[in-house]
Structures are given as structure tokens and as C-alpha cells.
Amino acid sequence: MSDPRALLKPAARVSGQKMDVWTIINEGAAASPKQPIVNxxxxxxxYNPPQFILNAAKAALDKVDCNQYSPTKGRPRLREAIADSYSPLWGRKLNPETEVTITTGANEGMLSAFMAFIEEGDEVIVFEPFFDQYISNIQMPGGKIVYVPLHPPKNGATENTSSSEWAIDFNELSRAFTSKTKMIVLNTPHNPIGKVFSKDELLKIGELCVKNNVIILSDEVYDRLFYVPFTRIATLSQEIERLTITVGSAGKNFYATGWRVGWLIGPPHLLTYVSAAxxxxxxxxxxxxQEAAAIGFEEADTNGFWExxxxxxxxxxxxxxxxxxELDLPFSxxxxxxxxxxxxxxxxxxxxYPFPDHVKNRPRDFKLSWFLIQEVGVAAIPPTEFYTDENAHxxxxxxxxAVCKEDEVLDRAKERLRDLKRYIKDS
Structure with a gap:
């Protein structure tokens, strides 16, 4: 008699996927002979958030209401703190009741936005490389992804360049818009490139969205870490703001990625449906x-935290x-x-080199990453995980x-990376 459990068929969205990059890298790091790995x-x-934020989190646990359900749109104190913090950046007073929604991390906020507006067959434009969670989040409600690559610097293999040189071909972008386009996903500052989209680039993107009546989901989770002038697309015009949902993250802002507290800022005619999802x-x-994040915002300026x-x-x-x-390797x-x-x-x-089966058939950057883990003892992420097969090259x-580590960890990584010298040759 056949096992009835064999009839339980998983959904295609999870059954046919290749081993993900996080599993490959983390399992490879755990098994590397070069222990402890510099991750x-x-x-x-x-490292931890600053003490004033940790104190706020500890104090919140002593409050009865902080250990019970929060309002589904978020604790009023946090929504007000976000509105107060971002209103000067928007150039107007944000309404914490109707223009701010708290989510379980930025990722759940983006999933809620897709679930609110994307139906079977709707198209969503995504720039490559992309944060990998975008893809499954768009596909779950039946969305079709239209990819537009950011083109790397022409001399990126031979000399240091700026992340600003990863360029949009606006003819390609314009052609990506169709009658089925419902949304575009923007990420600035960008992961993994580090690009801060210029005001001119954002205006061109915004104008295309206004022309085609397309929602802009602007993932700005690194919005407090910028080293050049940073423009928020929602602030460019009333027409663009009408279409824009901005995504934020307490985890990124306050060095606490495990907190899973995010938020969305947007006009009521969009946020009403996102909040419902x-x-x-x-x-x-x-x-x-949420309470701790609210206090973080309230006290950040006093503590000079953002600067x-x-x-x-x-x-x-x-x-x-x-x-x-020292290694004569160029970076962006x-x-x-x-x-x-x-x-x-x-x-x-x-x-x-004896690459395992789940690595040897992947692009060269996976092999580079595996090699560094096994032979050098430093873990890094292969960015082709954030590309389609067509554009993986x-x-x-x-x-x-990722440099968000203690200085001694950065120094240890540098010391280990010197072992690469024997493998480096001019092309």
C-alpha cells in the first residue's frame, strides 16, 4: 500500500527552488576548516543598539499594555514618533493616524503592499540586482515580475568606481511599462549596490509612474545611512507622492534587525488597503x-544618534x-x-577545486564565495542570487x-583576505 503522505504536494512556489544563498553560505561557514569564520x-x-534604545526595550517589558496586542496599525506612540521624525523630511506635517502603518518588519510591510494591490497577471517592475524577498512576495498574489537591470560601471573590473555609476537605461525602463504594470519597486540606498538614486533619476522614474498611473513602492530601509545627498521620491511632487508608499525599518535604523519592526508611510488612499492586508x-x-522604537525616535536627535x-x-x-x-582588487x-x-x-x-554539487553549477560568484569560506575563512554573499539567470553575468x-561589524572583526577579515594574494593575477 502506498504511503498517503506521498500525495501531499507542496506549492510550486517552494517546491522547485534551488538551495538559497543563505543556506549555502551559513552551512558552508559552519563546516569550514577555517574556524571561527569571519562572517x-x-x-x-x-554589536548592540545604543544604551538608550536598549533601556527603552527593557523598560517596555514592565508595562502591562506593552505585553499585549497593539492596535493593528501600530502603537499610537510609535506612529506619532515616526510622523514627527519624518515630517521635516517631507516638508509638511504627516498624519500619524492615516499616513503611517506599523508592520512586522519592512518585509511584511512590502508583502502587505503587494497583497493589497497585486492580482493575478498584474506586472511589477523590479530593478536588478534586487533584494531576494521581493520576488516571492510579488509572486504570492499572482504578480508577474518585469526586470530592468542596473548596468555596472564599464571599468568596474579594473579600477575603483562609485555605486552611482550603476546606471539605469531609461529607454529600457520606459519599455518595461505596459498596460498591465501596477507597481514599481525602488530601493534607495540600494542593497547590494549601495547606490543612492539621484534626484534626476528619481524624477524620471516618478514621471513615468505618473504618466502610467503606477504605484511606487520605495524601499528606504537604509534611509539614515547615506554619504551623499539623499532624496526621498515621495517628496518630489504631489503627483508622485500620491502614488508612493515608503518603507522603513527600525531594525536597520537602530542596529536591531531581530526586532522586526517596520513601517509604511503613504497617502490614505493607498495605506487603507495596505493596512487591511x-x-x-x-x-x-x-x-x-514598538514602544522601544518610539522612544528611539523621540530621543535620537537629543543623543546625536543619526549623525x-x-x-x-x-x-x-x-x-x-x-x-x-593592497590586493589590487577594485571595489564599488x-x-x-x-x-x-x-x-x-x-x-x-x-x-x-572540489566544489560541492550545489555550488559547482551556480555562477562564478558562488564559487568565489565558497572558496573564500573554505580557504580564507571569510564569508561574503554572491550577488547573482539577486539576479535572473539571464542577467547573472x-x-x-x-x-x-557587510561592514556592520565590530572594528576588530573588520581587521580580522582584512588579515585573512591577505591569503588571497597567491590567487590574484592580472587578467
């Missing part, structure tokens, strides 16, 4: 950490990136966030390193 892969912080997905978000965060992260980037001149200098892309085309992998010579 510069996943973008979690290697959010209610059905998770009802409400974690109460004590200190930018200074500290830029120093970490500069500290870590010193190694690339990020304008925002805490990731740096390094071009590894000069690194020659041994032709007979764009990213296959790069690796992404």
Missing part, C-alpha cells in the same frame, strides 16, 4: 519593541576597504547603507561584504 555575509549588526497577514506587530550612525558606518567602510588597494564605493561590492575577476580559482565577478 561578512548576512547584513546583521555585530497587514491585518490579515499578522494582525499586529510586537508591542514592547553618529553615519560617521561610524562610513569609518567602518573606509577601514575595511583599505584592503582592496557605496553612497549609502553598509554593503560594499568588490570585483573579484582577478582572483583565479584552481581549476580542479552582470554580477558573477562581484562579492558583497
Amino acid at each position: 561578512m555575509g548576512q547584513g546583521f549588526f555585530g 497587514h491585518t490579515r497577514i499578522c494582525y499586529s506587530s510586537v508591542s514592547p519593541l 553618529a550612525a553615519v560617521k561610524e558606518m562610513k569609518e567602518k567602510l573606509n577601514r575595511f576597504n583599505e584592503i582592496w588597494a 564605493d557605496p553612497e549609502g547603507g553598509y554593503f560594499v561590492l568588490v570585483n573579484m575577476s582577478k582572483v583565479h580559482l584552481p581549476c580542479d 552582470i554580477g558573477e565577478d562581484w562579492l558583497r561584504f
Whole structure:
């Protein structure tokens, strides 16, 4: 008799996927002979939030109401704190009741936006490379993704460049809009590139969306870490703001990626439906950490937190990136966030290296990443995970390193990366 459990067929959205990059890198790191691994892969912080934020989280646990359900749209104190913090950046007073919704991390906020507006056959434009969660979140409600690549600097394999040089071909972007286009996803500062989209680029994107009546989902979770002028697309015009939902993250803002507290800012005619979807997905978000995030916003300016965060992260980037001149490997200098892309085309992998099956059939950057883990003891992320197969060639010579770590970890990584010298040859 056949086992009836064999008849339980999983959904196609999960059954046919390749092993994801996080599993490959984390399992490879755990099994590497170079222990302990210096993990510069996943973008979690290697240190705690500042003490005033930790104190707020601890104090929140002593409040009865902070241990119970919060309103589905978020605790009023947090919505008010976000409205107060962002109103000067918007140039007008945001309404915390109708223009701010709290979500269970930025990712759930984006899923709620897709669930609110995307139906079977609707098209969503996504720039490559992309944050990998976008893809499944769009596909769940039946959306079709239309990809538009960011083109890398022409000289990125031979000399240092700026992340601003990863360019949009606006003819390609314009052709991507069709009568079925419902939404476009924007990410600035960008993960993994570190690009801060210029005001001119954002205006062109916004004008295309106004012309085609397309919703803009602007993922701005790194919005407090920018090293060049940063423009928020929702602030460019009333017509663009009418179409824009802006995504934020307490985890990124306050060095607390495990808190899973995010938010959406947008006009009521959009947020009403996104909030309805959010209610059905998770009802409400974690109460004590909402309270702590609210206090974080209330006290950030008093503590000089935003300026200190930018200074500290830029120093970490500069500290870590010193190694690339020593190794003669070019990198793309990020304008925002805490990731740096390094071009590894000069690194020659041994032709007979024993890559495992789940790596040897993937693009070159997966092999580079595996090799660094096994032979050097440093974990980095292969960016082709954030590309379609068609455009994977764009990213296959790069690796992404996260610098949001203690300085001694950055120094240890630099020391280990010197072992790459014997594998580096001029092409």
C-alpha cells in the first residue's frame, strides 16, 4: 500500500527552488576548516543598539499594555514618533493616524503592499540586482515580475568606481511599462549596490509612474545611512507622492534587525488597503519593541544618534576597504547603507577545486564565495542570487561584504583576505 503522505504536494512556489544563498553560505561557514569564520555575509549588526534604545526595550517589558496586542496599525506612540521624525523630511506635517502603518518588519510591510494591490497577471517592475524577498512576495498574489537591470560601471573590473555609476537605461525602463504594470519597486540606498538614486533619476522614474498611473513602492530601509545627498521620491511632487508608499525599518535604523519592526508611510488612499492586508497577514506587530522604537525616535536627535550612525558606518567602510588597494582588487564605493561590492575577476580559482554539487553549477560568484569560506575563512554573499539567470553575468565577478561589524572583526577579515594574494593575477 502506498504511503498517503506521498500525495501531499507542496506549492510550486517552494517546491522547485534551488538551495538559497543563505543556506549555502551559513552551512558552508559552519563546516569550514577555517574556524571561527569571519562572517561578512548576512547584513546583521555585530554589536548592540545604543544604551538608550536598549533601556527603552527593557523598560517596555514592565508595562502591562506593552505585553499585549497593539492596535493593528501600530502603537499610537510609535506612529506619532515616526510622523514627527519624518515630517521635516517631507516638508509638511504627516498624519500619524492615516499616513503611517506599523508592520512586522519592512518585509511584511512590502508583502502587505503587494497583497493589497497585486492580482493575478498584474506586472511589477523590479530593478536588478534586487533584494531576494521581493520576488516571492510579488509572486504570492499572482504578480508577474518585469526586470530592468542596473548596468555596472564599464571599468568596474579594473579600477575603483562609485555605486552611482550603476546606471539605469531609461529607454529600457520606459519599455518595461505596459498596460498591465501596477507597481514599481525602488530601493534607495540600494542593497547590494549601495547606490543612492539621484534626484534626476528619481524624477524620471516618478514621471513615468505618473504618466502610467503606477504605484511606487520605495524601499528606504537604509534611509539614515547615506554619504551623499539623499532624496526621498515621495517628496518630489504631489503627483508622485500620491502614488508612493515608503518603507522603513527600525531594525536597520537602530542596529536591531531581530526586532522586526517596520513601517509604511503613504497617502490614505493607498495605506487603507495596505493596512487591511497587514491585518490579515499578522494582525499586529510586537508591542514592547514598538514602544522601544518610539522612544528611539523621540530621543535620537537629543543623543546625536543619526549623525553618529553615519560617521561610524562610513569609518567602518573606509577601514575595511583599505584592503582592496593592497590586493589590487577594485571595489564599488557605496553612497549609502553598509554593503560594499568588490570585483573579484582577478582572483583565479584552481581549476580542479572540489566544489560541492550545489555550488559547482551556480555562477562564478558562488564559487568565489565558497572558496573564500573554505580557504580564507571569510564569508561574503554572491550577488547573482539577486539576479535572473539571464542577467547573472552582470554580477558573477562581484562579492558583497557587510561592514556592520565590530572594528576588530573588520581587521580580522582584512588579515585573512591577505591569503588571497597567491590567487590574484592580472587578467
